[in-house]
Amino acid sequence: MATLDEVRLDRTSAQPLWAQLHADLLRRLEAGEFTRGFPAEGELREEYAVSRHTVREALRRIRAAGLVRSGRGRRSEVLATTIEQPLGTLYSMFAEVESQGLAQTSTVLRCGITKNEQAATALGLATDTDLFGLERVRLADGMPLAHDDVWMPASVAAPLVSSDFTRTALYTELERHGMSRPDGGRERITATLLGPEQAQQLGVRSPTAALLIERTGTLEGQPVECRRTTVRADRYALTMSFGPNGYHVGR
Amino acid sequence: MATLDEVRLDRTSAQPLWAQLHADLLRRLEAGEFTRGFPAEGELREEYAVSRHTVREALRRIRAAGLVRSGRGRRSEVLATTIEQPLGTLYSMFAEVESQGLAQTSTVLRCGITKNEQAATALGLATDTDLFGLERVRLADGMPLAHDDVWMPASVAAPLVSSDFTRTALYTELERHGMSRPDGGRERITATLLGPEQAQQLGVRSPTAALLIERTGTLEGQPVECRRTTVRADRYALTMSFGPNGYHVGR
DNA sequence: GGGCAGCAATAGTACGTACATTTAGGTACG
DNA sequence: CGTACCTAAATGTACGTACTATTGCTGCCC
DSSP: OOOSOOTTOOTTSSSOHHHHHHHHHHHHHHTTTTTTOOOOHHHHHHHHTOOHHHHHHHHHHHHHTTSEEEETTEEEEEOOSSOOOOOHHHHHHHHHHHHTTOOEEEEEEEEEEEEOHHHHHHTTSOTTOEEEEEEEEEEETTEEEEEEEEEEEHHHHGGGGGOOOSSSOHHHHHHHTTOOOOSEEEEEEEEEEOOHHHHHHHTSOSSOEEEEEEEEEEETTEEEEEEEEEEETTTOOEEEEEETTEEEEOO | OOOSOOTTOOTTSSSOHHHHHHHHHHHHHHTTTTTTOOOOHHHHHHHHTOOHHHHHHHHHHHHHTTSEEEETTEEEEEOOSSOOOOOHHHHHHHHHHHHTTOOEEEEEEEEEEEEOHHHHHHTTSOTTOEEEEEEEEEEETTEEEEEEEEEEEHHHHGGGGGOOOSSSOHHHHHHHTTOOOOOEEEEEEEEEEOOHHHHHHHTSOSSOEEEEEEEEEEETTEEEEEEEEEEETTTOOEEEEEETTEEEEOO
């Protein structure tokens, strides 16, 4: 019952067989088809009617992406089902909060379309361009965690003015309106001394150090997001691990 | 004249042929043997007397490391001769300083073998283990940049006590004594308020925010370095870019 | 029931072949 | 002298085989 459809691969295509197989395996992984075990090389070979070499060429990339782990003698083991897009330290910080089971909410201080010279410049737009601005205090289980000020071009983010951000993440709302989240960007991380006003917003006494993260998010190379986040340093920190294969932010 | 010595590969070794070939090619790359062109697959095949498959298995890794670039029809092209190990935000920060042409020096506050309960615990050793400790203020062109306190097991780093660290980097000194620098680790980045003493050491007035980077460096999984660096946030920041293919710290 | 031996399954290594596709260079021709 | 074509070389793709090392399971024996 496994070899019903062997016709998923197009041998006349300009795309290599292994690339087609690779794409199909990624699709099936993401669909959760292999949660009860990843197929063996021989099974894939039979199912797709290709040589073992072709199967291994596709598997090589899936292994390299860290989605499955293999070893002599034992079947491949599924480690993850999606390639986690690294979206910067900010993303990983809030993901960390979430993973600790804390409820994330926000107090919205400002949400609307205005002009902002500084943010427009950072986005590479004319200084009088209409921008969507969202200013929040982010809370983890009711406890102030960060002050977040984000600007996006109104031409892109205008539909978001009517959204309720007290419980919803910006990117979730973006995707709900059919827009993509940034696929790249830059962050600048430094430390800052909290002034009386910000200290009060974050619920700490005034002369306190905080992490300041300035972020520019891009979509296909175009800057679409300019963000300034002040994070309480007494409760939260950035962690990163590194090794021969590069960096990993968080955990 | 190319096929003088074909005996570099040991077919009885437990290490795969491709791994031996891979190591030898890295060695020759680093030695600058291929600056006038990288050998073709067929030439390597002949020189090492292995199959094309084995050659390609080794080349695959060299390509993945970004050392050479290949393409249909044209010979492989050498892009770089050494693998740049990412050594964390700290490393990239000081590399940045260097790349700006600033002279890096240090004021050594302490350098010797003592015991340190906290550091020993962080290194996973008994609390009464002898440790090599080095405390410095790091300067860029004479201007204080960071306060750096690093601990390593004395069993590893004892030869370093007689080194002069006013102008030499720790890792350079490590390698001069035939030891390897860490190949991985973890960093924890947070913000801190400088006390009067540290503020004076860094040449700032007292209530100032600074970046605090706590780092554990490992070599082959074993912790070998425990570091605590306080960086002036008014002049220096961490920058990182990220995209679909992962993070890049610095620049 | 526990431990050990053997076996089958599986991925890793290593060899072979053939053809496709692209690039670079040389040659012939206008 | 330049262009167009052809050819050789190189890597990419795709197939085949065989053996090895490791794992996990099965079944036997104590």
